[in-house]
Amino acid sequence: MEEVKVSAENKQERRFQRICVFCGSRVGYRSSFSDAAHVLGELLVERKIDLVYGGGRLGLMGLISQTVQKGGGHVLGVIPKALLPREISGETFGEVKTVANMHERKSVMAKHADAFIALPGGYGTMEELLEVIAWSQLGIHDKPVGLLNVDGYFNSLLTLFDKGVEEGFIDNSARHIVVIADTAEELLKKMEEYVPNHQKVASRQSWEIGEVL
Template sequence: VIPKTLMPRELTGETVGEVKAVADMHQRKAEMAKHSDAFIALPGGYGTLEELLEVITWAQLGIHDKPVGLLNVEGYYNSLLCFIDKAVEEGFISPSARHIIVSAPTAKELVKKLEEYVPRHERVASKLSWEIEQQQQMGYAQKCDMSR
C-alpha cells in the first residue's frame, strides 16, 4: 500500500504481491490496518517510528486489538523500549498499555510471540464504540454526498 506521490521514488520495478496505490499516508495506514493481522516494525527511521506509534495508540484507544511487534535486531529498539518503560515509571503510559508491544531479536521468535499475543491492556474506549462512530460518520458522509 503506497501513496501515489511516492510510487516513482519507492517502487524499484521488483514487487512482491499486490501493489495498491492510495491518495495519501493516512489512507495508507488505514488500509494496512484494515487488512493486517498484526503489525511488525523492522529497524527504520522517522516514518517507521511514526507508523509504529500510531498503531500502538490505536490499540490503546481500542481501535484495534492486533499485536504490535518490534523486530529488535541487535538491540536496535532497546532505547525505545527503555524510553517506554521510563514513561510507564513516570505515569505517562499505563502499566497495562506497556503490554501492547512485544519484541524479539529474530523473526522466528517475534512471529511466535505475535501468534501467542492476547490483549492485556485497558482500552480508553471500546472497539465497538469506534466501529459505531465510524459507521455514523460514513452515513453522514453518504448523506452529504447525496445532497450535492
C-alpha cells in the same frame, strides 16, 4: 492423540493470514538488518502468511517483499501517488494499491492485516509503529504489534516507553501492548500467543471502525 496435537499446532501457525510489516526504505549500515528482513520474509512464506507493506523495492521494504514474492507468497504494497515514480520508490513487488496520501496508506495497510511487525527503520517506521500501538491502547484494534529488535536497534525506544511508565504517562499494562523479540521465529511465536490485557480507553464498538480498520 498425536494427530489432534499436530492439527492444533497447524491451527496456531495459521492464526495470521496477513501481517503488515513496517521497515526502512534504506538497508542501514549493519548486514544483520537485511538478514533479519530476509529471514522474516522466509518465515512468512513458510507459514503461508501474506505480506502487507508500504510498497516500493528500496531498502528493507524491498528485501522482505522480494523474499516473500520469490517464495510464492502474496505481497500487497500500499503506496501514495506521490511516491509512485520509480526514481523515488522503485517498482513495487506483487500487488499494488495506490492511495491518495500517507494517512490513507496506514489505514489501508491496517485494514488488510491481522497483525503488525516493525523492523529497523527511520521516522516513518517509528511513526507507523507508534500509531498502531496507540490505536491498540485506544481500543480501535486488538491485533498483535510486534517489534523485531535486531541487534538492540530499538533499545532506546523501549527505554523511553519505560520512562513513560515511570513518570506516569503510560499504564504498565499498556507498556506490554508491544511484543518484543530478537529473532523473527521467536517474535512470531510470541505474537501467536498474545492476548491483550491492557485497559482500553474506549470500546471498539464506540469507534467508527469503518473509517480506520
